Amino acid sequence: MDDSLLDQIIYLPPYTWIVSRFYFLIVLVVSLIPAFASSCSTSSSDSIQAPTTALPEVSSTLPLVTTTTIPQRPSVSMAFSGDVLIHSQIWTQAKKNSKGSGYDFSPMFARIKPLLESVDLAVCHLEVPIAPPGEEPSTFPYYGAPRELIDAIAGAGYDRCSTASNHSLDKGRRGIDATLKEFDRTGITQSGMARTPEEIEPKIITVRGVKVSHLSYTWGFNGIQLPQSELWRSAQIDPVRIIADAKKARAMGAQIVVVSMHWGSEGMTDVTGYQMKNAKAITASGAIDLVVGHHAHVLQKIEKINGVWTIFGLGNALSNMPTREAFPPNTQDGMIVKVKLSLTNDDKVKVDKPGVYPTWVDKNNGKIIRLVKSDLKDTAVSRAVKTQLRISLARTTRVVGEFIAVD
Numbered sequence: 001m002d003d004s005l006l007d008q009i010i011y012l013p014p015y016t017w018i019v020s021r022f023y024f025l026i027v028l029v030v031s032l033i034p035a036f037a038s039s040c041s042t043s044s045s046d047s048i049q050a051p052t053t054a055l056p057e058v059s060s061t062l063p064l065v066t067t068t069t070i071p072q073r074p075s076v077s078m079a080f081s082g083d084v085l086i087h088s089q090i091w092t093q094a095k096k097n098s099k100g101s102g103y104d105f106s107p108m109f110a111r112i113k114p115l116l117e118s119v120d121l122a123v124c125h126l127e128v129p130i131a132p133p134g135e136e137p138s139t140f141p142y143y144g145a146p147r148e149l150i151d152a153i154a155g156a157g158y159d160r161c162s163t164a165s166n167h168s169l170d171k172g173r174r175g176i177d178a179t180l181k182e183f184d185r186t187g188i189t190q191s192g193m194a195r196t197p198e199e200i201e202p203k204i205i206t207v208r209g210v211k212v213s214h215l216s217y218t219w220g221f222n223g224i225q226l227p228q229s230e231l232w233r234s235a236q237i238d239p240v241r242i243i244a245d246a247k248k249a250r251a252m253g254a255q256i257v258v259v260s261m262h263w264g265s266e267g268m269t270d271v272t273g274y275q276m277k278n279a280k281a282i283t284a285s286g287a288i289d290l291v292v293g294h295h296a297h298v299l300q301k302i303e304k305i306n307g308v309w310t311i312f313g314l315g316n317a318l319s320n321m322p323t324r325e326a327f328p329p330n331t332q333d334g335m336i337v338k339v340k341l342s343l344t345n346d347d348k349v350k351v352d353k354p355g356v357y358p359t360w361v362d363k364n365n366g367k368i369i370r371l372v373k374s375d376l377k378d379t380a381v382s383r384a385v386k387t388q389l390r391i392s393l394a395r396t397t398r399v400v401g402e403f404i405a406v407d
Contacts, residue, residue: 075342076207076256077119080292081112081359082314082334083127083165084153086145089320091137093367094146105152108318108368115336115357115371116157121207123214124153124161124317125260125294126190129168129175130182140323141222142170150182160205162216162260164192165295168234169224176233191260192216197232202249210256210343213249217242218262219274219295237261239281246287256341256349257288264296264313267327269399271300271312283308289341289349297321297331299399302354309351311337318361318369330395334359334369338405355405360392372396373407 090108097104116122131137131144138144153161163179171178176193183190191214194200204211217237226233235241246257259282263275275293282288283306291310293300300313314335321331336359340352358372362385372389375381381389397404 073343073345074208074210075340076121076210076212077338077340078258078290079116079119079122079336079338080260080311080314081122081124081317081336082294083125083297083316083319084149085127085297085316085319085321086137086139086143086149087320087323088137088139089363090318090367091146094148097366098148103146103148105146105149106155107366109152109156110368111371111375112336112359112369113156115338119338121160121205121212122158123258123260123292124158125165125262125314126153126161126163126179127165127167127262127294129171129193130179132171132174132178135171138170143167144171144175147178147182150179150186150188154186154188158188160189160191160214162192162214162262162292162294163190164216164218164235164260165262166218166220166222168193168218169221169226173230173233190216192218193234194232200232200235202245202252202254204249204252204254211253212256212258213246213252213254214258214260215242215245215249216260216262237263237278239278242282243285243287246282246285250287255343255347256290258290258292259288261291261293262295263293264300266295266297267331268296269298269300269313269330275312276305279305279310279312283310290339290351292337297327299330299333299335299396302337302356302400302403309339309354311354315359316361317359318367320361320363320367330392332361332363333392333396334361335396335400336371337403354403356396356400356403357405358393358396360389362388373404 091103094103094105097107128143128145130147130150135144137146177195180193180195189205202213202215204213217235219237242259249257263278265272279291283291288308291308293312294314296313297316298313299315302309302311314337316331316334321327322329336357338355338357342350344350360370360372362368362370370389372393376386376389
């Protein structure tokens with residue numbers, strides 16, 4: 001062999017040597033892969049044997065995570081408003097509203113309707129009877145309202161009324177019968193008047209599954225006497241009787257007992273001794289959950305008596321007062337009071353703090369009941385009316401300011 005050729009073989013350049021070595025390694029690894037794979041397969045099959053007996057079944061079910069929801073206790077929201085006292089000016093306006101065909105009182109209640117419809121049980125106080133068939137409406141001293149008044153009360157969202165008042169007997173037996181006939185016709189209920197002895201007894205109404213008894217009493221009948229055989233026609237204030245009625249209602253299954261009291265001194269904001277004495281007597285029984293008052297035609301305070309919220313005077317809901325100098329301007333003021341009553345786990349009743357919605361009767365613009373705070377925000381209400389609303393609100397605030405509902 002030529003020495004020059006030998007030199008070319010033995011003395012290869014460095015980079016050529018490295019490449020050849022790398023190529024050799026690749027070839028070697030590729031050639032060994034099948035043998036390695038076969039060895040692993042054999043080793044695996046030799047070392048792992050299928051079990052000859054069934055393995056115990058293992059459950060994969062984990063303990064369920066549960067949550068306990070405590071059901072809300074039943075509750076009832078209620079609303080109460082003051083005297084509906086129909087003077088001749090009121091029914092004259094109602095006649096205009098109807099354009100000569102009967103009487104239409106509904107526009108007078110229209111502005112408070114949404115508030116009344118927002119609660120489970122809305123209760124009015126009807127201070128006057130309905131005029132018997134064949135009789136014209138009448139005003140002071142012996143009131144008799146047109147029958148269409150009850151349509152407006154029902155249409156406004158009221159579910160029930162208290163009817164025991166000093167004017168309950170103004171139209172005698174026939175007036176009571178006519179009034180209750182209209183309640184039956186319109187489908188709303190009442191307490192305070194009766195056509196039979198059984199009708200004056202405590203009753204149970206069911207509201208959202210809660211059994212409620214609402215009772216109604218008055219201080220008297222302006223000197224009108226019932227025959228001894230018909231003393232059941234209405235109900236007078238007597239703590240012994242009221243407590244007995246409340247306990248009877250409880251025995252009948254009532255879970256909540258509310259008492260309406262027609263009491264106080266007309267035109268007087270201060271609570272009288274008579275009111276306080278009777279309030280203390282009936283609330284001490286533990287059988288009554290809420291006391292609601294009217295008759296003074298002005299607002300009176302709200303406070304707890306023996307732990308029971310007592311609304312002493314709701315003022316006027318609808319009237320033409322002040323009709324004479326004996327009645328002050330605040331006889332145009334009223335309030336709708338909302339209260340929530342809830343059943344507790346130990347079957348007692350929790351009564352939330354009452355909320356007051358001030359009202360004012362606008363005698364110059366259709367005898368309508370205005371919601372004071374709402375109408376103060378209404379751009380359609382005139383500046384002159386808003387001035388009167390502010391004056392009314394100031395009067396109301398002085399009496400029940402801490403209870404006025406926040407918008």
